[in-house]
Amino acid sequence: MKRNILPPKFYLSKEIVALSQTLLGKFLVTEINGDLTAGMIIETEAYNGIIDKASHAYNNRRTRRTETLYCQGGVAYVYLCYGLHHLFNVVTGPKDNPQAILIRAIKPTDGISIMLKRRKLTANKPSQFTQGPGTLTQALGITTHFDGFALTDKPVWIEDRGIVIPKNEIVASPRVGIDYAQEHRDLPWRFQIFSSPSTRC
DNA sequence: CATAGGATCGCCT
DNA sequence: GGCGATCCTATGT
Numbered sequence: 455m456k457r458n459i460l461p462p463k464f465y466l467s468k469e470i471v472a473l474s475q476t477l478l479g480k481f482l483v484t485e486i487n488g489d490l491t492a493g494m495i496i497e498t499e500a501y502n503g504i505i506d507k508a509s510h511a512y513n514n515r516r517t518r519r520t521e522t523l524y525c526q527g528g529v530a531y532v533y534l535c536y537g538l539h540h541l542f543n544v545v546t547g548p549k550d551n552p553q554a555i556l557i558r559a560i561k562p563t564d565g566i567s568i569m570l571k572r573r574k575l576t577a578n579k580p581s582q583f584t585q586g587p588g589t590l591t592q593a594l595g596i597t598t599h600f601d602g603f604a605l606t607d608k609p610v611w612i613e614d615r616g617i618v619i620p621k622n623e624i625v626a627s628p629r630v631g632i633d634y635a636q637e638h639r640d641l642p643w644r645f646q647i648f649s650s651p652s653t654r655c
Numbered sequence: 656c657a658t659a660g661g662a663t664c665g666c667c668t
Numbered sequence: 669g670g671c672g673a674t675c676c677t678a679t680g681t
Contacts, residue, residue: 510662515678517677518677534674534675534677535661539662539664556662586663630663631661634661635662
């Protein structure tokens, strides 16, 4: 089966809110030492660059950590959160435009036994072990070493498997854990697939 | 150099 | 729902 890896131009749009919704239903894949693991993206958050108080690049802040955000879209931005969680973002837009999309949850599809092992779990709690930005990176083997990697080839890429999420199946809500972002705190820039296990009643 | 706090998680009560 | 883990980053002196 031929893989339909998203091309570099997919990531060049400045319409970060629309792009965050388009990523829902795409597949985040890693291949590390021959181990292929993947899951369908079911939750994202938009971080709108220099004008967004929740963004690491707010007010055009450029540091060694945030420099990756200023790359041309189509690379990974991975950073360590709370000293123990590796959070994976998709950098978007043209060079020097530091917008990014945080991947918050996936539905595991490929290499489930490998992902369970990485998560140090034995029983398969279906679809419940890659929810949350810190756990999905652990399952996929993504660490800060992936920071700056292109999303078009091994060891990490995003592919289209022909799934289209209708607009009316996308639910928007405020972003998580950014209470410090003042007037940008309540922007509805967190997107989930309504029918996914994480949002199902 | 010192310090506070963070785009979280899992275990405890 | 509360809290400890755990360490890098950004900021200030």
